[in-house]
Amino acid sequence: MNAISPPIPLIPENAPFSPAQRAWLNGFLAGLYGGASNTGLHGGAGTAGMSVASPLSAEPEDFPWHDPALELDERMRLAEGRPLQQQLMAAMGQLDCGQCGYLCHSYAAALSEGRETSASLCVPGARPTARLLKQLLAEAPPAAAGAPAAARVISAVSAAPQSVAAVAPAAVTAPTGRAVRVLSAAALTRSGSSKDVRHVVIDLAESGLSYEPGDSIGLATPNDPSLVEATLAALGASGEEHVPCPDGATRPVRAAFTRYLDIARPLDRTTDLLAMSAKFPRHAEALRKLSEGADGTEPADADLLDLLDAFPSARPPLADLAASLPGLRPRLYSIASSLRASRGQVNLCVAVVRDMRRGRLRCGVGSGFLADRAASAGTVDAYIQPSHFRLPRDPAVPVIMVGPGTGIAPFRAFLAERAAAGIRGRAWLMFGERNRATDFLYEDELAAWHKDGTLSRLDTAFSRDQRRKIYVQDRMAENAEDLWRWLQDGAHFYVCGDATRMAKDVDAALRRLAMTEGRLSEHQARDWIVALARQGRYLRDVY
Ligand SMILES: Cc1cc2nc3c(=O)[nH]c(=O)nc-3n(C[C@H](O)[C@H](O)[C@H](O)COP(=O)(O)OP(=O)(O)OC[C@H]3O[C@@H](n4cnc5c(N)ncnc54)[C@H](O)[C@@H]3O)c2cc1C
Numbered sequence: 001m002n003a004i005s006p007p008i009p010l011i012p013e014n015a016p017f018s019p020a021q022r023a024w025l026n027g028f029l030a031g032l033y034g035g036a037s038n039t040g041l042h043g044g045a046g047t048a049g050m051s052v053a054s055p056l057s058a059e060p061e062d063f064p065w066h067d068p069a070l071e072l073d074e075r076m077r078l079a080e081g082r083p084l085q086q087q088l089m090a091a092m093g094q095l096d097c098g099q100c101g102y103l104c105h106s107y108a109a110a111l112s113e114g115r116e117t118s119a120s121l122c123v124p125g126a127r128p129t130a131r132l133l134k135q136l137l138a139e140a141p142p143a144a145a146g147a148p149a150a151a152r153v154i155s156a157v158s159a160a161p162q163s164v165a166a167v168a169p170a171a172v173t174a175p176t177g178r179a180v181r182v183l184s185a186a187a188l189t190r191s192g193s194s195k196d197v198r199h200v201v202i203d204l205a206e207s208g209l210s211y212e213p214g215d216s217i218g219l220a221t222p223n224d225p226s227l228v229e230a231t232l233a234a235l236g237a238s239g240e241e242h243v244p245c246p247d248g249a250t251r252p253v254r255a256a257f258t259r260y261l262d263i264a265r266p267l268d269r270t271t272d273l274l275a276m277s278a279k280f281p282r283h284a285e286a287l288r289k290l291s292e293g294a295d296g297t298e299p300a301d302a303d304l305l306d307l308l309d310a311f312p313s314a315r316p317p318l319a320d321l322a323a324s325l326p327g328l329r330p331r332l333y334s335i336a337s338s339l340r341a342s343r344g345q346v347n348l349c350v351a352v353v354r355d356m357r358r359g360r361l362r363c364g365v366g367s368g369f370l371a372d373r374a375a376s377a378g379t380v381d382a383y384i385q386p387s388h389f390r391l392p393r394d395p396a397v398p399v400i401m402v403g404p405g406t407g408i409a410p411f412r413a414f415l416a417e418r419a420a421a422g423i424r425g426r427a428w429l430m431f432g433e434r435n436r437a438t439d440f441l442y443e444d445e446l447a448a449w450h451k452d453g454t455l456s457r458l459d460t461a462f463s464r465d466q467r468r469k470i471y472v473q474d475r476m477a478e479n480a481e482d483l484w485r486w487l488q489d490g491a492h493f494y495v496c497g498d499a500t501r502m503a504k505d506v507d508a509a510l511r512r513l514a515m516t517e518g519r520l521s522e523h524q525a526r527d528w529i530v531a532l533a534r535q536g537r538y539l540r541d542v543y
């Protein structure tokens, strides 16, 4: 227990304030007592387009569930009694990752107004979100769902028009990209590792792109040509047939499958369409079950090729099939470099997604391309996604960085920036990976920064080097007193990496810290965290 700093005074639960007023006042007090006066309170950099806004950052709207650290049930409880659009939003992944072509808020609006017909676009929310969205839309009174989206989604199946002109492609608005060149994708994990993590170097030379540490880059990565060819073969297509693309143009289907359409993640409207065209009733039935998202339906996690292989009697017109597929979205990566140290370049730290399923190796579209094909692929369209994730303006403000796995990326950018500027302030990194011998990403660089004072503290948690898993939040608990003192000194607390498990657990560890070291009640601890976020001192870049 910390006897040095008094706990931050908090507005009691029973004081006559609304939760929002209490949180604001607590933020004010935390700022007063926690050193927020030297934090600059900025962090609100451009959030236009596919914003990766901090889920806990100050929201002008009242969306108390807009936090991926909350479980789906908890989010739905917070949205109970709210208008349909807000309940739809609460059912989503809350990452504002842009993978659906919207932000959570605008996807909910599009669904409720009937502008979007697919309820299965939310990648982080996956099947539970899709199921809940469909349920909410189906249960909504017609007036609540503008031009009733639910009815449109369902009628696309039951009214069974033989053309899917009514099933428009998702309303995607990819930012305009500039051509960049991937120079290399060297392994960061050593031989014998259970993972494949790459250090990707991208040349910005003629792109005119520039960035700040904390930003991400969006890359328009193409599908694997061997998957495209196998899919065309299953369709009996030559590849030259023209099909519609999400941007309104028509293109040869080979080009459309390569660069414009997502053939790895077909939507329920694709399974609906296949069901409509299936000549065998058992194929139609199985495809309908897949659309409904029933548990245990096969083929699970299917790409288009899996569906075509499993249901050879289902062959809709090629143009309709293309129109039912979602647009291929750019992949976002946190930038792991500073322009001060790596002139004209972007560095990335990318975990390669590979998975053997039904006898076929599946590679992530973006990570597979970067690791295996990008360096010989010519140029790739890219854009910079500006972020709220920024170093404090005042270099004297301490920074605490929690970044296991690829979550190290923006912290390498921060440290490279500080090293280049000669900043030797208080900077504490907590890094975790599976095994020290093979997975200590950027080990030499981190050691050098630790030695020269760019990094004042380095704690590691290698989860699989012993029987019991050790994670970054265990290091937080072991160093609770110091951590609390840093926070009392006004430190900014950053978290980057896995949203579904790690970020939630780190958030819970922070809450426990406030309870044990700050002697706050559970509710006060939550308010304290919200206040920290509202001051721009608790920043997350999680995916
Ligand atoms: C702001 C932000 C920052 C990020 N920063 C980083 C970072 O620094 N480093 C990093 O590594 N990632 C980062 N990500 C995640 C990154 O954007 C991608 O989501 C990640 O690389 C996986 O994308 P992918 O295209 O490789 O995989 P996807 O193609 O999207 O695959 C995802 C899933 O689909 C499955 N799948 C793919 N193809 C098939 C198929 N043919 N059949 C069946 N299943 C299939 C895969 O098995 C996998 O489970 C970030 C994300 C965001 C939003």
Ligand SMILES: NC(=O)c1ccc[n+]([C@@H]2O[C@H](COP(=O)([O-])OP(=O)(O)OC[C@H]3O[C@@H](n4cnc5c(N)ncnc54)[C@H](OP(=O)(O)O)[C@@H]3O)[C@@H](O)[C@H]2O)c1
Pocket (backbone or CB within 6 Å): 351, 404, 405, 406, 407, 432, 433, 434, 461, 462, 463, 464, 469, 471, 472, 473, 497, 498, 499, 500, 501, 502, 503, 505, 506, 543
């Ligand atoms: N859904 C999944 O099962 C799964 C699995 C791997 C990766 N991913 C995704 O793949 C992407 C890249 O992953 P990554 O390579 O950056 O790292 P990562 O797979 O998230 O792992 C990095 C380190 O974090 C540990 N970790 C696991 N659960 C944790 C938790 N609850 N709290 C703290 N640490 C935890 C891991 O330990 P252990 O692995 O030993 O537990 C490992 O040591 C992320 O988007 C991640 O979400 C998903």
